[in-house]
Amino acid sequence: xxxERKVDGNSxxxxxxxxxxxxxxxxxxxxxxxRVSEDEFSLKAGERGPTLMEDFHFREKMTHFDHExxxxxxxxxxxxxxxxxxxxxxxxxxYTKAKFLQEPGSKTPVFVRYSTVAGSKGSGELARDVRGFAxxxxxxxxxxxxxxxxxxxxxxxxxxxxxxxxxAVKPEPHNGIPQAASAHDTFWDFVxxxxxxxxxxxxxxxxxxxxxxxxxxxxxxxxxxxxxNEEGKAHFxxxxxxxxxxxxxxxxxxxxxxxxxxxxxxxxxxYDAIENGDYPEFEFGVxxxxxEDEFIFDFDILDPTKIxxxxxxxxxxxxxxxxxxxxxxxxxxxxxxAFHPGHVVPGIDFTNDPLLQGRLFSYTDTQLIRLGxxxxxxxxxxxxxxxxxxxxxxxxxRHTINKGQVSYHKNSLARNTPxxxxxxxxxxxxxxxxxxxxxxxxxxxxxxxxxSQATLFWNSMSIAEKEHIIQAFCFELGKVxxxxxxxxxxxxxxxxxxxxxxxxxxxxxxxxxxxxxxxITKVSPALSQENSTKSVAxxxxxxxxxxxxxxxxxxxxxxxxxxxxxxxxxVASKLGTIKTEKGPQLEVDNTFLTVDSVxxxxxxxxxxxxxxxxxxxxxxxxxxxxxxxxKPIGATHEGEKLLQDFxxxxxxxxxxxEGDSDDFVSRFTEAVKQHRFWERDVG
Ligand code: HDE
Numbered sequence: 001x002x003x004e005r006k007v008d009g010n011s012x013x014x015x016x017x018x019x020x021x022x023x024x025x026x027x028x029x030x031x032x033x034x035r036v037s038e039d040e041f042s043l044k045a046g047e048r049g050p051t052l053m054e055d056f057h058f059r060e061k062m063t064h065f066d067h068e069x070x071x072x073x074x075x076x077x078x079x080x081x082x083x084x085x086x087x088x089x090x091x092x093x094x095y096t097k098a099k100f101l102q103e104p105g106s107k108t109p110v111f112v113r114y115s116t117v118a119g120s121k122g123s124g125e126l127a128r129d130v131r132g133f134a135x136x137x138x139x140x141x142x143x144x145x146x147x148x149x150x151x152x153x154x155x156x157x158x159x160x161x162x163x164x165x166x167x168a169v170k171p172e173p174h175n176g177i178p179q180a181a182s183a184h185d186t187f188w189d190f191v192x193x194x195x196x197x198x199x200x201x202x203x204x205x206x207x208x209x210x211x212x213x214x215x216x217x218x219x220x221x222x223x224x225x226x227x228x229n230e231e232g233k234a235h236f237x238x239x240x241x242x243x244x245x246x247x248x249x250x251x252x253x254x255x256x257x258x259x260x261x262x263x264x265x266x267x268x269x270x271y272d273a274i275e276n277g278d279y280p281e282f283e284f285g286v287x288x289x290x291x292e293d294e295f296i297f298d299f300d301i302l303d304p305t306k307i308x309x310x311x312x313x314x315x316x317x318x319x320x321x322x323x324x325x326x327x328x329x330x331x332x333x334x335x336x337x338a339f340h341p342g343h344v345v346p347g348i349d350f351t352n353d354p355l356l357q358g359r360l361f362s363y364t365d366t367q368l369i370r371l372g373x374x375x376x377x378x379x380x381x382x383x384x385x386x387x388x389x390x391x392x393x394x395x396x397x398r399h400t401i402n403k404g405q406v407s408y409h410k411n412s413l414a415r416n417t418p419x420x421x422x423x424x425x426x427x428x429x430x431x432x433x434x435x436x437x438x439x440x441x442x443x444x445x446x447x448x449x450x451x452s453q454a455t456l457f458w459n460s461m462s463i464a465e466k467e468h469i470i471q472a473f474c475f476e477l478g479k480v481x482x483x484x485x486x487x488x489x490x491x492x493x494x495x496x497x498x499x500x501x502x503x504x505x506x507x508x509x510x511x512x513x514x515x516x517x518x519x520i521t522k523v524s525p526a527l528s529q530e531n532s533t534k535s536v537a538x539x540x541x542x543x544x545x546x547x548x549x550x551x552x553x554x555x556x557x558x559x560x561x562x563x564x565x566x567x568x569x570x571v572a573s574k575l576g577t578i579k580t581e582k583g584p585q586l587e588v589d590n591t592f593l594t595v596d597s598v599x600x601x602x603x604x605x606x607x608x609x610x611x612x613x614x615x616x617x618x619x620x621x622x623x624x625x626x627x628x629x630x631k632p633i634g635a636t637h638e639g640e641k642l643l644q645d646f647x648x649x650x651x652x653x654x655x656x657x658e659g660d661s662d663d664f665v666s667r668f669t670e671a672v673k674q675h676r677f678w679e680r681d682v683g
Pocket of ligand 1: 073074075076079113114115131132133134147148149154158159160162220221222223337338339355356358359362363364366367
C-alpha cells in the first residue's frame with residue numbers, strides 16, 4: 001500500500017507537467033479545438049455594419065475574459081510563491097510517525113506562498129504588516145500544510161475575534177482609506193480595546209514587519225501543535241523556519257519609498273534570486289515540550305500570543321527547504337493554491353488553542369467562495385502527489401471521472417471500497433486527548449497575562465531596534481485622529497515599558513503616563529535580528545559611474561564584488577556605455593530615472609574624470625539617501641572627492657574609501673556584510 005504512495009522530490013513537478021501547455025508556435029483555436037481564421041475583426045453585417053450574435057468565437061473569447069478574476073483572499077491577498085524541496089537532516093521518529101520526517105536525506109516537494117495580510121492584491125509589498133509564510137508539503141501520505149507567519153505570535157487569542165481584527169485593520173468602511181496600512185483610527189481603537197494584542201503589536205512595530213526580502217525572514221507555525229509517534233505518545237511542538245541568509249529588514253522611510261519606486265520589490269527579489277540560481281534556503285526547526293511539562297511554564301503553552309523562548313526550549317534544526325523553481329503561471333499556481341491548517345498527515349495533530357481550532361473551519365470555507373466550489377483539491381497545484389479515493393462526487397469544475405456504480409459507504413457492490421485504512425495502513429487517527437469540561441464562552445485565567453512577553457520582546461531589542469519601535473509607534477499613532485485612542489494606546493503600552501510610553505506620549509502630544517511598566521528583566525537574545533547571520537550573498541550594490549572613469553580599475557573591483565557573491569549594477573545618467581579614461585567600458589544597467597538608492601543595499605561611488613553637474617546632483621541625492629538609511633557607502637577615484645561634496649564624511653561608520661590602502665574591496669565587503677550602521681548620526 002505504501003509503495004503506490006511513494007513519492008520523490010520531483011514528483012510534483014512531473015505531475016504538473018501533465019497540465020502545462022506551451023501555446024507558442026501553435027494554431028489559434030476556440031476552447032472546443034476549432035481552428036480560428038480571424039482574431040482581429042468580429043463578424044459584422046457589412047463592413048460598417050453591426051456585430052452579429054452568430055460570432056461564437058467573439059462571444060467565447062469575451063465571456064472568458066469577463067470571468068477572468070476570482071475573489072481575492074479576504075486576508076493575505078497580495079502574495080507570491082515558488083516551488084522547492086524539503087530535505088530531512090534528522091529523523092523525528094521518536095516524536096512523530098509522519099513519513100516525511102523519518103528518513104534523514106529524504107526529500108519532499110514543497111510549494112511556498114509568501115504574503116502580506118492587510119492589503120489588497122495590488123497593494124505595495126513594503127507595507128508595515130505581518131508576512132504570511134505558507135508551506136505545502138506534498139508527502140506520500142497526503143498534503144501537509146504549515147500555514148504560518150513571519151511573526152511567532154498573533155493579535156488575538158480566539159478565532160471568533162478574527163473578523164473584528166481584520167475589519168479594524170482594513171481600509172475604513174466609510175471612505176475606503178487607508179490601503180495596506182495599520183496607521184489609522186480603527187486599528188488602534190481595536191488594539192486599545194483588545195489588550196491581548198500587546199505582544200503582537202510590539203512585533204508589528206518592530207523591523208520584522210518591514211523585511212528586506214522574503215528570503216531573509218523567519219517563519220513560524222505560531223500555534224502549538226502535537227507530534228504523535230508510532231506508539232501513540234504525543235509531544236507539544238512549535239515549528240520554525242530559519243533563513244540561511246539571516247533575518248534582515250528595511251528602515252521605515254526606505255520601505256515607504258520602495259512601495260512607490262517598486263511595489264513588486266519582494267516578489268521581484270524572490271523571482272530573480274531563483275532565476276539566478278541563488279536558491280533561497282530555510283532550515284526547519286522544532287521546539288518540543290513533553291506532555292508532562294504542559295504546566296511548568298509561566299504562560300499557557302496553548303496561548304497563541306506567547307512564544308516559547310528559545311533559550312528555555314531550544315529550536316532543534318531537523319531539515320532544510322530550498323526554493324528552486326519559479327511558477328510557470330501565477331494565476332494557476334500562486335492564486336489558486338489553497339492552504340489549510342487542517343491538511344495534516346498521520347503523526348501531526350492539533351491542540352486546543354482556540355485560534356487554531358477556529359482556523360480549522362475558516363480555510364475550507366474561504367476556498368469554497370474563492371475557488372468556486374468543493375473541487376478545489378483537483379486543481380493541479382492543490383492535488384496531492386499520492387492517489388486519493390473517496391465517495392465524494394460532482395460539484396462545479398469536477399475533473400475526475402469516477403468509474404463504476406458505487407459512490408457510497410458502506411456497500412457490498414464494490415466490496416465496501418474505498419475502505420477506511422487502519423492506522424498501520426496509514427489511516428489518520430485523531431489524538432485521543434481526554435477532554436472534560438462545561439460548555440462555556442469564556443477564557444482561561446492562564447491566558448490573561450498580556451504584557452510579560454511584550455516586555456520580554458522589548459528587553460531583547462538592541463538600542464536601534466528599540467528606537468525603531470518607538471518611531472513606529474509615533475508614526476502609527478501620529479496618523480490616528482482621535483486623541484482618546486492615542487491616549488489609551490500610550491497608557492496601554494506603559495504596561496510594557498514606562499519610559500517607552502513616555503517617549504511616545506511626548507512625541508504625539510498626549511499625557512505621559514506616570515505609572516505602569518513591568519518588573520520583568522528577562523532577555524531572549526534570539527528575538528533580536530541583530531544577532532542573526534550576516535552575509536553579503538545577493539546584496540545589491542549600485543555602482544555610480546560617469547564619463548572618464550578608470551575602466552581597468554572599476555571592472556576589476558566590480559568583478560571582485562561578484563566573486564564575493566554581491567550583485568553590482570551600474571547606475572549612470574543614461575543607458576548604453578560610458579566612455580572611460582582607459583580600459584574597458586562597462587554596460588550601464590540602470591539610470592537615475594529608473595532606479596533609486598532604496599532599491600540597493602549599498603552604494604559604490606566612482607564618478608569619472610569628466611563627470612558633469614547633472615551627474616553630481618543625481619549621484620549626490622542617491623548617495624545621501626543611502627547614507628541616511630544607514631547603508632554602507634564605498635568610494636574610490638573621483639568618488640572620494642564627490643563624497644566630500646555630498647557632505648558624506650569618510651569618517652562616518654560604514655563609509656569606506658580607498659585612502660592609501662589597497663584592501664578597499666575587503667573592507668567594503670565587510671561593511672556590506674554588516675548591512676546597516678545604526679551608530680551613524682544622520683541628524
Ligand atoms: Fe489565516 N486565513 N486566519 N492566519 N492565513 C487565510 O485563507 C484565518 C492566522 C495565514 O498564501 C484565509 O486561503 C482565521 C494565523 C496565511 O494562501 C482565511 C484566523 C496565521 C494565509 C484565513 C487566521 C495565519 C492565511 C484567507 C484566526 C499564522 C495565506 C485566504 C483564527 C499562523 C495562505 C485563505 C496563502 C489565509 C483565516 C489567523 C496564516 C480566511 C479565521 C494565526 C499564511 O481562511
